[in-house]
Amino acid sequence: MVIKNKEIPLVLCNAKSKRTGKLCRQPAMKNRKCRLHGGKSTGAKTHKGKLNQKRAVTKHGFYSKEAILERKKTKEYIRKGKKLLLNC
Numbered sequence: 001m002v003i004k005n006k007e008i009p010l011v012l013c014n015a016k017s018k019r020t021g022k023l024c025r026q027p028a029m030k031n032r033k034c035r036l037h038g039g040k041s042t043g044a045k046t047h048k049g050k051l052n053q054k055r056a057v058t059k060h061g062f063y064s065k066e067a068i069l070e071r072k073k074t075k076e077y078i079r080k081g082k083k084l085l086l087n088c
């Protein structure tokens, strides 16, 4: 792509479609995202902003680190309990 007599390499957006799994392919901005997929956004910078973002996008937290760890521990307790019962 040529803008003001300068050759600028055309970078395409690397956002992936949920339905088709294909890439977006729109012209991207500096952060490799197009205007539709957060090209102008720099993301949350402050700790408070990051927490707000996390809270806003979390629906149930089933796949959160804490929930996964808790399920793992529960499975381990059940496994140990079964072993104890079998050994008696």
Ligand SMILES: [Zn+2]
Pocket: 013, 014, 015, 024, 025, 026, 033, 034, 035, 036, 037
């Ligand atoms: Zn895009």
